[in-house]
Amino acid sequence: MTTTCTLHCMNTKMAQEWLRTCDEYANYVKKPFSSVGPAQIWKCHQANWGDAYKEWGVLQFWVGLVVASVIAVVRVIDGKDFVKAATDLSVRILIAYLLAHFSWFAVVKKKGCFCCFIACCECPPILLVWGVLNMAWGMLGVVDSLRDMGHGPFLYVLPALQAVYSIILFYSGLCCFKIWTQNGSDISKPFLQVKGPEGEQVAGSKV
16 A cells, blocks of 8 residues: 655645644643553553653653753853843743644644645654654753753752653654554655645655
């Protein structure tokens, strides 16, 4: 069976669809472990890998918020500019939320989706891309924590928190691979269709 991939160009409907999930995802953020319990989420066998990915994303946001807060405190204690530290804190929290929300939308809702500026591609193998990106972000987080190590107790607190954050991202990546497997794990050459701003097909060919 040939996989169909869709490239959306300047499709505002996709952005609107994501925005309509804001209230839904906000409720998930408010109630961590509502679908998968803290004891079950670590296991390599899940009844629903989509629910597991959602919970790891929510956990990623909350731990990311704590890590960002600790980094800001360390920088202020080290004599860094308060406004700059506060700005960096806000950016880190925003990125943590957007990463959690958009990746959940792309992986769970769309079963493989990646957007960049005016284009968005829907394709099941993109689940592999999200898996690799999650794991890569986790490893980069360890490097970032070593660069921003503070003094005294913060010397150990920040790397420990970042290590937890990295583990969360690693498990999120694992969930992506599992979801891809459940969806057939097909990486054959797909049929690519291109859709315009209104969702109309403007082109299509075998890749």
